[in-house]
Amino acid sequence: MGKEDRLLTGIFTGHVKGFGFVTAEGMEEDLYIRAENVNGAMHQDEVQVLLKAAQEGKRREGIVKKVLTRGTMQLVGTYQESKHFGFVIPDNGRYTRDIFIPKEHSKGAVNGQKVVVALTDYGTEEKSPEGRVLEILGHVSDPGTDVLSVVKEYELPVEFPEKVMNQAERTPEQIREADMQGRMDLRKVPMVTIDGEDAKDLDDAVSLHMENGHYVLGVHIADVANYVQERSAMDREALKRGTSVYPVDRVIPMLPEKLSNGICSLNAGVDRLTLSCIMTIDKKGNVIDHVIAETVIRVDQRMTYTSVKKILEKDEEETARYRELVPMFLRMGELAQLLREKRGKRGSIDFDFPETKVKLDEEGCPVEIMPCERNAATRIIEDFMLIANETVAEDCFWQQLPFLYRTHEKPDPDRMRKLVTFLHNFGYTLRLKDNEVHPKEIQKLLAKLEGTAQEALIDRLTLRSMKQAKYTTECTGHFGLAAKYYCHFTSPIRRYPDLQIHRIIKDTLRGRMKEEKLQHYQMILDEVAKQSSERERRAAEVERETIRLKKAEYMSRHLYEEFDGVISGMTAWGIYVELPNTVEGLVRASSLQGDYFEYNESTYEMVGAHTGKTWKLGQSVRIRVAGADTKARTIDFEMAESQEE
Secondary structure, three states: OOOOOEEEEEEEEEOOOOOEEEEEOOOOOOEEEOHHHOOOOOOOOEEEEEEOOOOOOOOOEEEEEEEEEOOOOEEEEEEEEOOOEEEEEEOOOOOOOOEEEEHHHOOOOOOOEEEEEEEEEOOOOOOOOEEEEEEEEEEOOOOOHHHHHHHHHOOOOOOOOHHHHHHHHOOOOOOOHHHHOOOEEOOOOOOEEEEOOOOOOOOEEEEEEEEOOEEEEEEEEEOHHHOOOOOOHHHHHHHHHOEOEOOOOOOEOOOOHHHHHHHOOOOEOOEEEEEEEEEEEOOOOOEEEEEEEEEEEEEOEEEEHHHHHHHHOOOHHHHHHOHHHHHHHHHHHHHHHHHHHHHHHHOOOOOOOOEEEEEEOOOOOEEEEEEEOOOHHHHHHHHHHHHHHHHHHHHHHHOOOOOOEEEEOOOOHHHHHHHHHHHHHOOOOOOOEOOEOOHHHHHHHHHHHOOOOOHHHHHHHHHHOOOOOEEEOOOOOEOOOOEOOOOOOOOOOOEHHHHHHHHHHHHHHOOOOOHHHHHHHHHHHHHHHHHHHHHHHHHHHHHHHHHHHHHHHHHHOOOOOEEEEEEEEEEOOEEEEEOOOOOEEEEEHHHOOOOOEEEEOOOOEEEEOOOOOEEEOOOEEEEEEEEEEOOOOEEEEEEOHHHHO
């Protein structure tokens, strides 16, 4: 070995074209692995790699010496039959080799069916990998098969095991008298749920009245822990899932529907068991007193965001319909505003990205894609849940309970420096102190950007410069919210950490938090935090990928049509353009006419070598749809002729 050659361990990421990259510890940049040096490694494998000597100005390269552990046990792909055997072509293009399927292991799959395959042999340079079909998902063209394929690609459990279903079946339909014993009775307190039109699992209700010039806000959360006993089959399954997942056309719940849409759903007019956080808030938005208690409630009205928004906008019809509740809604709007301003003063960052809403027809085809904007009613619920989550986290912190916090670390100094340079090119500044940034500075920047052409783009780049929020047992604060104490308490139907917190609170309220319990929680919580964070990331990826799939399908029906968009990103290989409906596509650098364009990394511009013509971030452009690939979930644009002049 040369003096610079050394062995490293890392994770291999495959590329459609056969080469790959290895992310190795201690290396700032991924190592490039040429196709001839991959040595049988597959996407996600842990490999031992030989680091080649550095060459000036070039990316460091490596050679895979050995596959240490396989990262992929099963794959999803399309079955192709032959007379005596079959092949599966993986959906994920990073797996560049087809999987050989002996006839006896095909499970009767036929041409064009989507299947899940277990890998039985990873093959060699000369010999294909081999596998057996575990599950047939349906034909490529069957409605819903495409989304199910993405779900299975991420190995998400869909069906509940029999044991769990049996347990769910035994759950009572109504609450019993005995269940109410010792609880605070709030059935006479006026309260509502506010959700989307199609929500079925209503896990939070809110109440609000005035007392001595103060707001008394009640956030009442379904007492799921009353029905899901620790270490039961249902609990183990919920921990395994970690969260409910919302692919574009379905819900994959964390708990069986019998619970989530039944006894744990805070339906109007029925008695329900809850865990309530009741806060007394002064006119400055400070929580001056609070009670956390096991309660029984009866919701007066199931409200929708649309309806409450109309009431806040003084819509006559809606106001007349809910006459008795209108004063409470107006007060809610007032309090939410107060809480938001208070958060704003301390520096909380509010990234207001429109989420994508995809409308599908009966066949699962996308008929409309649009941004799903937040409104005054969605913000009320957001603001109330945030303050309840903060209050519960602070309460448990000072009681020194073993606990699951939701934390968000400060951004990485290097990333922040890069962001500062980037902003400078746009004429914006971001103050760093000792290489650190205060959330307030980011908030000021976003306020300056409001309404500008670059707003969405810089918002997004700023967000990418930050770390991901996660669950931890240490209370290290939440950077984005500028909060010292924060947790997830308000959604135990669809998030495991919330359910775990409910158990800790109930054990404390009932005086059960003795030495044995303390030790038990201290022993399990780190693992719960780690697993819940991982499952949350997986759920976000599935949701993102299924939306990408439907966007590609939607645009495939608009080939060669022209649209207006904004340049949302730049790389050496091309220009990303975003359309008003949130669809993003790539204009490849090689397709740009009239000049040879080069990417200038420091100014984030594409510049013509001869004409000096530039394409800039945030620039409005007109594009033509050049292609859409549902398998790769990508969309290709090209600049419309009028742009090229």
